Amino acid sequence: MRSLRGYRGRLSLLMGAFVIAIIAAFGFGEDGVNGVSAFNTANPGDLSAAHANFTKDVGCAACHEAHDKTATQWIQAAWTPGNLSKKCSSCHTFDGPAESPHNKTFKIDGAVAKTECAMCHTEHKGAGASVVAMSDQQCHACHEKKFTSFSDGHPKFSKDFPSRRRTAILFNHTSHLDKHFQNKRYVDKAPKQRCVACHDTALADRNVPVRAFEKTCAACHESQIAKRDLQLLTFPEFEANPFDPAEILAACGLTKAAQEEVGELSSDLAKNLADLQDGDGSKDLTARVNEMKAKLGLGDPPTAVEEYESVSTETLPPLAVLLLGVEDGEDPESYTGPMRDLVNAMIESGDEAVLELLSERTKSAKQLLAGMSPELARSVACAWAGNQEYEAPSESSLGGWFADELSINYRPLRHGDPVVRGWLDLAVVAGTPDDVRNLLLSKSEGAGACAKCHSVSREGGADKAVKVEWQFGAQSDQRHVRYQHKPHLNLLGLGASCETCHTLNPDAEYDAGFKHIDPLNFASNFKSIENKTCATCHAKDKVKQECTLCHEYHNDHSIRKKVVSNIQEK
Amino acid sequence: MSRRSKLPKIFFGLISIVVFGALFWQSKVIMLRLGEPAILTGYTLMASMLLLGFFNFRKKLSMIPIGRASTWLAFHVVLGVFALALFGLHVGVFWPQGLYEQMLAGSFYMVSLSGVVGYALQRSLPRRLTQTGVEIIYERIPAELAEIRERVEALVLECTEKSGSDTVAQHYMGTLNWYFQKPRFRLSHFVGGDAGGYWLRGPGGAARRYINDVEKEYFDQIIALAELKSLVDRHFVCQGVMKKWLFLHIPLAVAVIALAIWHLILVNVYVI
Structure with a gap:
């Protein structure tokens, strides 16, 4: 007879065998729908709602490489460090390496341990669980400066906080709010609501965007735009006539001046014919005929330099020097040939000739010459080839391309004119001659007066491109700080409540920060926001104050488009 | 219980508290370094469970002098409590999410509960049996x-x-x-009641008033034997419970260890 101990031993063996049978039966079970329902011993819990869809097609293998592999591969996997982070990165992207702290946004001295997604994010905690919920302790794991809470020990905000760079637009808040509108000439245009007169609180988010130029700056500054023309080309002074009158006559016909001469010449011709008929030999008929031919532009070209008197005393402007690719815009020897060729080409193909030439210098030539009339280019070229000043049929009042006597110009049509923007963008491209750049970006003379307000910046090192800041830029380019203006505005009230946090600093040398292209070398118009201002509300037993309320760990996190489109298809 | 018999428990208890404190602290340190404390607590828990399981083998190896049985029992009891606390530290929640993890947790809780109940029985029932004044080997009952x-x-x-x-x-x-056919009033004996004695004084002894003196002499001897049988019944029930609770505890412990080993394999293959 078996003893109790014997029965117990047998029962224990049976229990062990039962467990092994369960594992054998379900240990490699189905992944289930959305990784949720099936009994799979490898499933430690339902996926979060955000991730449940991703496993639909490939199941657990979407993240766990060893899933559904052979026993040998399992053994290998057991002794090989996991690479879950790599799987995460197949969908999640960041501006910087995923395995570096804060995606390598900050320069850190010394070696820094590699980070893994699972250090902070935990999955399989149920459909309702948050994968992104973090504790303050997790932040303190790396940060050397440890403190109890925001209201108790948080480091001081940086100098000029929240500004980390100068504004994209040179707009001196101090002078606009407290100086310009004190002047009687502008007092009627003073923003009664101060900040919110320009900042649109309806769109308040991280920033409170500025209303359109037309609704804000235009009242005072719009007229300045059309006053600054862009001079593309002038007809320069030549030492000798570079054009073939016969060719010009054939291409352009009689010049306007010649056509006027025809009236006088007809009477001269009648008189000469009468003299010839009368046999009056006191006159040298050959000389008379040559004189008439010359007046009609039909005579031989002057052979001596002193016989040609250029209608222009101009030199080539910087843009023309760039266009023609000549070395010296003041040296006729340098520009005569290219200018002759251009004018001849303009007679033949109008603005296409200018476009062709400019295309050799820049890819955006079409934008730079947008709106130029072929007839304008041809008419101007014919006049200049005939050593005449161009006479416009009417004076340009609407803006766009126009020509006066000896130059072709562009007048900006409005704020944001694409042609002028294009020329300014060209001005900051590496390789553009300094005189072109200086002319276009001149605050006092630059085309469209764009550079008066739009700053020119190069951010991120000498190898980065210089660019004109056309858009009202985000002031708070702090990628790991998040802030929502809207709830604060609603709480504090609209209008002057902005200045509860943003206090003007009248002593700041704001304008000096725009005399160079480094946007990080600047002085803010405002004093730095102080911790205590925020801590008025965000403190213990008041409003929450955990790290993640204001800080975001990752740098510009997004999901790969492929993943998003797959989800939409499903 | 003598002071001498408490010493092993105090000794192992203090060691357990120190070790658990160190593990708890180290888990926090690992967590603050954004590491995975479950690896440390998990492997320690696995080792603890294997050590707990070794207690059963030790009983089978009584011929080898590897410590007194009471010392091993004290070690087993203290380690069991330690493992329960460590399980809480490892899992972090009372009831985990996955079905397999729930099976594991459920089995672990049942083993722990059966262990606690069994230990309580081992502590209370022998005292009650001693009070009977009878000593009987369970198999002889x-x-x-x-x-x-x-x-x-x-x-x-x-x-x-x-x-x-x-x-x-x-x-x-x-x-x-x-009454004499087999052990009666088992539940009463288990909980320490006297339903058997009450029955003997009632229906069992009811005939006494109808019999003559000769019969009374025999009847009293029969009732005395019935009372003896009640004590033997008590031994049978209590000793049986003390032996049979292990039918739950040990097979469940085997199941927990088997489930935990698979869990360990999965964690190493899928995560670490």
């Missing part, structure tokens, strides 16, 4: 009960012959025979 029954039946026959009355015999056949 069925034979002992049969012997008592035979003696009672012999007394009934003799009483009938000597007294010429079958009153006692009738009572035995109608009432007492049920």
